[in-house]
Amino acid sequence: MIFEQFFDKTSSTYTYLISSGKGREALIIDPVLEKTNEYLNLLKNLNLKLVKVIDTHIHADHVSGLAELNEKTDCVTVMGEKAQADIVSMYAKDNEKIKIENIELKTIYTPGHTDDSYSFLMGDRVFTGDTLLIKSTGRTDFQNGNPNDQYHSIFNRLLKLPDKTLVYPAHDYKGEKVSTIGEEKKLNPRLQVNSKEQYVTVMNNLKLAHPQLMDVAISANRKGLTLKEINNRNN
Amino acid sequence: MIFEQFFDKTSSTYTYLISSGKGREALIIDPVLEKTNEYLNLLKNLNLKLVKVIDTHIHADHVSGLAELNEKTDCVTVMGEKAQADIVSMYAKDNEKIKIENIELKTIYTPGHTDDSYSFLMGDRVFTGDTLLIKSTGRTDFQNGNPNDQYHSIFNRLLKLPDKTLVYPAHDYKGEKVSTIGEEKKLNPRLQVNSKEQYVTVMNNLKLAHPQLMDVAISANRKGLTLKEINNRNN
Numbered sequence: 115m116i117f118e119q120f121f122d123k124t125s126s127t128y129t130y131l132i133s134s135g136k137g138r139e140a141l142i143i144d145p146v147l148e149k150t151n152e153y154l155n156l157l158k159n160l161n162l163k164l165v166k167v168i169d170t171h172i173h174a175d176h177v178s179g180l181a182e183l184n185e186k187t188d189c190v191t192v193m194g195e196k197a198q199a200d201i202v203s204m205y206a207k208d209n210e211k212i213k214i215e216n217i218e219l220k221t222i223y224t225p226g227h228t229d230d231s232y233s234f235l236m237g238d239r240v241f242t243g244d245t246l247l248i249k250s251t252g253r254t255d256f257q258n259g260n261p262n263d264q265y266h267s268i269f270n271r272l273l274k275l276p277d278k279t280l281v282y283p284a285h286d287y288k289g290e291k292v293s294t295i296g297e298e299k300k301l302n303p304r305l306q307v308n309s310k311e312q313y314v315t316v317m318n319n320l321k322l323a324h325p326q327l328m329d330v331a332i333s334a335n336r337k338g339l340t341l342k343e344i345n346n347r348n349n
Numbered sequence: 350m351i352f353e354q355f356f357d358k359t360s361s362t363y364t365y366l367i368s369s370g371k372g373r374e375a376l377i378i379d380p381v382l383e384k385t386n387e388y389l390n391l392l393k394n395l396n397l398k399l400v401k402v403i404d405t406h407i408h409a410d411h412v413s414g415l416a417e418l419n420e421k422t423d424c425v426t427v428m429g430e431k432a433q434a435d436i437v438s439m440y441a442k443d444n445e446k447i448k449i450e451n452i453e454l455k456t457i458y459t460p461g462h463t464d465d466s467y468s469f470l471m472g473d474r475v476f477t478g479d480t481l482l483i484k485s486t487g488r489t490d491f492q493n494g495n496p497n498d499q500y501h502s503i504f505n506r507l508l509k510l511p512d513k514t515l516v517y518p519a520h521d522y523k524g525e526k527v528s529t530i531g532e533e534k535k536l537n538p539r540l541q542v543n544s545k546e547q548y549v550t551v552m553n554n555l556k557l558a559h560p561q562l563m564d565v566a567i568s569a570n571r572k573g574l575t576l577k578e579i580n581n582r583n584n
Contacts, residue, residue, distance in 0.1 A: 116515065117352060118526055135473050135515075152524065159483070159528045160515070238370050248394070280351065280370075280395070289387065291353055293394045 116160065119291060122146040125176035126287050130241060133162050134216030141214045142167045143241050144284045145179030147341060154186060165214050168192040170243025170284055171231040172199060172335045174257060175325040181338035194223060194232035201338020222271050226264020227252030233272060239280035246272050247283045248290040251304045254317050261317035265310045273299055351395065354526060357381040360411035361522050365476065368397050369451030376449045377402045378476050379519045380414030382576060389421060400449050403427040405478025405519055406466040407434060407570045409492060410560040416573035429458060429467035436573020457506050461499020462487030468507060474515035481507050482518045483525040486539045489552050496552035500545045508534055
């Protein structure tokens with residue numbers, strides 16, 4: 115299997131490029147607009163064809179590469195059905211299968227960070243977006259975020275996966291690349307709570323500043339802007 | 350399978366951490382001394398046990414993490430049999446199998462960059478050290494480097510692998526992460542030569558400056574120094 119993890123320093127975003135290695139079809143999860151040439155270059159180097167691209171949710175901290183990749187490769191753009199984004203051509207339901215050649219992802223609806231947050235399970239690993247981070251969890255204070263929902267998404271969905279399931283999040287701010295469900299159960303400080311109420315209290319008292327790019331990013335990601343369109347806007 | 354590619358910005362080195370995902374045993378290729386805590390942290394996060402660590406050759410541009418990882422984890426330290434390094438506990442011959450749980454690498458002796466350069470084939474991918482780089486090849490002007498040998502190593506060994514074999518080198522200076530044998534055959538500018546003589550002429554006329562860390566690195570890597578020993582030396 116081809117499995118490449120890209121890191122965008124500006125937004126600390128992880129992007130994943132996946133292909134079975136047995137065919138030519140490839141999939142990208144959470145692409146960053148400014149990095150799309152890097153992904154396209156790798157696809158070309160490996161003689162792969164991008165057929166699907168997924169955003170785990172409408173991102174508020176970077177502009178998504180969905181529109182640009184769709185324009186350049188004609189790939190199918192995928193998000194969970196609760197997302198409202200003009201660029202999306204395939205809306206996935208909870209528990210729906212998303213397929214490319216020899217690869218299958220199962221959609222898990224995991225609201226909380228936003229109401230359109232989904233995780234994607236692929237065999238031994240799960241892409242958790244901003245729901246479950248390594249030793250942290252995604253903030254729940256905008257975009258219809260809700261700590262009650264997030265508690266349910268994490269404790270009743272993600273932590274029910276086998277302990278050895280690899281956790282690949284959409285961000286990390288300390289250089290961690292991957293974790294496991296078992297490790298997060300044991301050591302994620304936010305998950306060492308005795309009740310949902312305690313989790314909600316913690317999340318409601320984080321007092322974080324809003325992401326710098328928030329207004330630009332959310333609006334661009336709802337519309338689905340390409341590099342050219344973003345540049346035209348900025349000029 | 351767990352397959353993590355680390356990048357050290359200072360020396361543009363790629364390090365690989367591999368485990369089958371079916372057992373606890375892990376392997377590291379070309380570790381960088383200053384990054385060893387990062388690898389150990391990931392191993393701990395994933396509940397993996399480092400059992401072998403390989404250097405593709407005696408590096409001249411960074412101090413290897415072999416000694417430090419050996420001290421911290423008691424892992425077996427592996428290099429090809431032509432290498433002369435005090436820290437090595439297992440010398441691999443050409444075509445020898447190096448095994449960890451559910452994973453097998455085949456050693457390919459690929460001298461040229463140095464006379465102790467080896468590549469390691471693992472199923473669909475090959476770790477090429479500094480022998481075959483993405484769109485380049487390793488310099489051949491010190492440490493008994495030899496462009497004739499390198500031509501043979503590349504054309505008669507590495508390029509005989511199936512075209513779709515993934516190429517994971519020990520360095521990249523332009524942000525490329527992976528290539529394929531087919532892609533390198535077609536597009537690597539150094540490989541578009543008509544004869545061995547032409548290749549040798551190109552390599553003998555590169556006129557590159559020596560790596561800054563060369564004297565420190567080669568001597569440290571022959572001895573196998575730990576972080577503590579390097580720090581004592583520098584003080």
